[in-house]
């Protein structure tokens with residue numbers, strides 16, 4: 759009866775129907791009511807999981823694409839899954855606090871036109887994190903150490919690739935963003951771990 763009326767009724771069945779419509783599963787219900795053929799329990803769970811995931815992913819993309827506050831965050835996390843830094847933290851729990859600091863930093867990244875003067879090196883910049891990690895003389899020694907470590911641990915092609923990135927892309931890669939380079943999963947974890955540790959050290963040094 760509810761299906762026919764399309765009304766604003768309340769209750770269990772109307773709620774179920776609204777949820778099915780929300781996740782584009784209503785046709786499954788219509789199919790069931792017309793021919794009494796319903797998927798098995800496991801298949802139904804799979805259908806529901808996929809439908810909910812697709813809906814949530816679409817909502818996430820719509821929101822992030824229409825809000826400039828998320829333009830940088832999208833370069834770091836553009837899928838619904840735990841950030842890679844959490845995956846790294848599971849393998850290296852002794853570095854959890856440092857990795858948490860970087861995740862927190864990722865959520866605070868915003869594009870801004872605000873020009874600031876660095877009180878350490880005296881240069882003007884409009885991107886505080888990029889300045890600290892990629893430019894400032896205050897963190898130069900740590901930056902050199904990071905590049906030396908990358909050169910020592912990974913093949914030379916990877917170093918060349920990183921140097922070929924624009925600064926804007928490089929800073930997001932160093933924060934655990936998607937890496938358009940084929941590293942083995944274990945090497946990727948090591949790269950993300952060391953990048954995060956060094957970025958955290960630079961931020962700490964810059965504050966003092």
Ligand SMILES: [Zn+2]
Nearest residue numbers: 876878879894
């Ligand atoms: Zn500086």
